[in-house]
Amino acid sequence: MPKTVLTQIDQYYFHYPSGATIVTSQAGGKANAMAVAWHVAMSHHPPYYLVSISPKRHTHSLVMESGEFVVNFMPQEMGELVAAVAACSGKDVDKFAALRIASCPGSQVAVPVLQEAFASYECRVVSRHTYGDHDLFMGEIVAVQYEPSAFNERLLLDLDKQHPILYMGADYYSSAGPSVYLDREKLFKSARAL
């Protein structure tokens, strides 16, 4: 079937899965939790991780004030919590109390780390830049907290034990299926030899 081509792009949509994380923040004794699908790694040395957050969001003002945030990677079982977190604003409600979100203190930042996350990156903001209608907060990962049973000895996520939740747009979610091993070198060599 021929592809459809759109050149009038009124609004960016989700055409692919992305990890449904909860970004936590804290300033002046008030903490917040926000569902964030726009997050990505940026650098190995130093380890940088970025989140894209609209200035309209309550989390934006907390991160501006404290210069810290935590990216919490959530399992499939916590899908209902992720969805509930996405349905409300920290301006109106204390989400930690209203949704009974279990957390423990950050080790290097004064931001709560979610108990149910299989991995959390504690980040300190190294720069901020406005791109379009969102702000990019570049964070240096100052600590990683992870659930040891969810990972194998190479620190790769064990998909037999842990099913990370994915965001698909609107009210739709999914999760990562079983692990597939693809020997990259071998595949390249055999494809080339054909």
Added chain:
Amino acid sequence: MPKTVLTQIDQYYFHYPSGATIVTSQAGGKANAMAVAWHVAMSHHPPYYLVSISPKRHTHSLVMESGEFVVNFMPQEMGELVAAVAACSGKDVDKFAALRIASCPGSQVAVPVLQEAFASYECRVVSRHTYGDHDLFMGEIVAVQYEPSAFNERLLLDLDKQHPILYMGADYYSSAGPSVYLDREKLFKSARAL
């Protein structure tokens, strides 16, 4: 089980799934394809999408020269191609020829769009910024090409028909499982009422 806390982070690892895309580029009549897991949306208005690319990569020099790139979202069935693309550099080999990658022309950019992608974003670079050991290329999405049968009427990916490939680190991949509907408003209201 208590969590493990790492504060010496020598290198950034993959603790979570991310979409295994192929980023295509072209300059001076030479095209390249690169496996990229570090990509994310940044803004709705205007529609911005970013990729994080090391200056060591061949793709980096092509994007620097042309100011264009395309992010191709790949299905599970193309996993072996994604892995083979990741195993070699465009400095050494013409990947389109060696791996017989099927492509069609971009509609707004002079970069090939992959035939087997279920969606592709044609991007024009609006800015570049160095963060750590990678460069962030911020692209404005000037066209979206997508396979209409892979999407529902709301332009959300139909996971009954299309299984996007995910990257899990090293030689490990996965794909998105079935779609789960979570009514966010309802979940928030019922969690709060407890």
